[in-house]
Amino acid sequence: MIELNRTISSLTPSKSVTLMEKTKAMQKVDSSIINLTGGEPDFPTPAPICEEAYRQMMAGYTHYIDGPGIMELREALAKKLQEENGAFYTPDQIFVTPGGKFAVYLAVQSVMNPGDEAIWLTPGWVSYPSIIESSGGIPVAVHLKWDEDYRITYEALAEATTEKTKLLIINYPNNPTGKVLSETDREALARYMRDYPNVVLISDEIYEHIVYDDHKVVSMASYKDIADRVIVVNGFSKSYAMTGWRLGYMACSDAIFKVAKKLFQHTMSCTSGFLQKAALVALECKEEMEQMRQSYDRRGQILYEGLNQLKGVEMKKPEGAFYAWVKFDLGMDSQQTCEYLLEQAKISGVPGIAYGEEDKVCVRYSFASSEECLYNMIENLTALLGKK
Numbered sequence: 001m002i003e004l005n006r007t008i009s010s011l012t013p014s015k016s017v018t019l020m021e022k023t024k025a026m027q028k029v030d031s032s033i034i035n036l037t038g039g040e041p042d043f044p045t046p047a048p049i050c051e052e053a054y055r056q057m058m059a060g061y062t063h064y065i066d067g068p069g070i071m072e073l074r075e076a077l078a079k080k081l082q083e084e085n086g087a088f089y090t091p092d093q094i095f096v097t098p099g100g101k102f103a104v105y106l107a108v109q110s111v112m113n114p115g116d117e118a119i120w121l122t123p124g125w126v127s128y129p130s131i132i133e134s135s136g137g138i139p140v141a142v143h144l145k146w147d148e149d150y151r152i153t154y155e156a157l158a159e160a161t162t163e164k165t166k167l168l169i170i171n172y173p174n175n176p177t178g179k180v181l182s183e184t185d186r187e188a189l190a191r192y193m194r195d196y197p198n199v200v201l202i203s204d205e206i207y208e209h210i211v212y213d214d215h216k217v218v219s220m221a222s223y224k225d226i227a228d229r230v231i232v233v234n235g236f237s238k239s240y241a242m243t244g245w246r247l248g249y250m251a252c253s254d255a256i257f258k259v260a261k262k263l264f265q266h267t268m269s270c271t272s273g274f275l276q277k278a279a280l281v282a283l284e285c286k287e288e289m290e291q292m293r294q295s296y297d298r299r300g301q302i303l304y305e306g307l308n309q310l311k312g313v314e315m316k317k318p319e320g321a322f323y324a325w326v327k328f329d330l331g332m333d334s335q336q337t338c339e340y341l342l343e344q345a346k347i348s349g350v351p352g353i354a355y356g357e358e359d360k361v362c363v364r365y366s367f368a369s370s371e372e373c374l375y376n377m378i379e380n381l382t383a384l385l386g387k388k
């Protein structure tokens with residue numbers, strides 16, 4: 001038997017992707033199953049973006065292009081980062097990638113050496129620990145708590161830090177909790193970054209445009225004294241309903257860019273040019289983006305009001321992203337709760353354990369789904385659990 005790559009073989013498969021596939025297969029047999037597992041907008045990509053991709057393809061813009069991306073897009077992204085995020089990166093420090101996930105991968109691979117440690121905050125996106133492990137690094141979880149409203153503290157970060165700590169990964173608005181960085185969180189992060197000058201911060205801002213009420217998204221890259229160690233990761237998937245296009249980007253220092261470019265040249269070569277031309281149009285689709293945001297806002301409200309009326313159920317008010325983070329007090333852990341609710345109420349969500357949740361009581365439901373689905377979910381759960 002040939003021994004295959006030990007590091008990659010030992011990675012845990014993505015629980016959310018696995019569950020999404022499993023639920024889709026189950027829906028083929030039982031169409032009444034409500035699938036709220038996927039982190040995917042249910043809207044079509046706005047027409048002007050598709051039209052531009054088609055136009056560029058027909059015009060023959062279908063060959064290799066410059067590895068880090070077309071200059072017009074990198075210039076537009078530099079302008080966007082400056083105007084919207086107060087983050088100053090030159091176009092030469094911006095890398096267009098096939099999806100935000102690859103941007104995270106590229107950033108992690110460029111920074112980590114085998115044996116280095118990378119801190120990630122839980123509950124957090126399922127792919128961070130696996131991407132860290134794929135670089136030979138060691139993921140170190142800092143557990144944020146429901147009862148503390150998932151606030152970040154300097155002390156918790158400092159306690160998790162050793163001389164091997166190389167990276168801290170954050171994601172706000174957060175998948176799965178829907179939290180946005182508060183001013184106190186930002187101050188804790190900035191203080192930490194100042195005190196630990198050998199740590200690089202990856203700030204995954206992929207949900208930045210999906211934010212509710214008066215919550216404001218502020219990038220850690222706008223803190224000038226630490227900005228040269230902040231890698232901003234972002235993408236088009238969530239804000240513009242472009243998940244299948246595979247378009248993301250990262251912005252980083254010259255030194256990190258230089259290393260990332262080597263890996264990119266030998267793996268991806270480039271991200272499709274006609275897609276990048278269409279991404280330029282996406283950046284102008286502010287109205288379409290706002291309409292989608294308003295829909296998510298309404299849907300989040302529906303779940304927030306509906307689920308909080310149920311016995312043994314508590315949902316945090318989403319501040320951003322499109323996930324309901326729901327705590328169940330049914331005498332089971334989150335994995336068992338998910339199985340029980342799928343069996344008894346035909347609702348499929350992702351257990352908190354997939355996000356490294358320490359308390360093991362929460363389930364994530366995506367509300368990037370129709371209002372009808374969400375009302376059906378509430379109806380099924382009301383029948384099963386009853387009202388408070």
Ligand SMILES: Cc1ncc(COP(=O)(O)O)c(C=O)c1O
Nearest residue numbers: 039099100101125175235237248
């Ligand atoms: C927190 C977070 N970061 C990054 C991504 C990657 O998105 P994409 O690769 O589609 O750009 C996702 C997708 O689910 C996500 O939830």
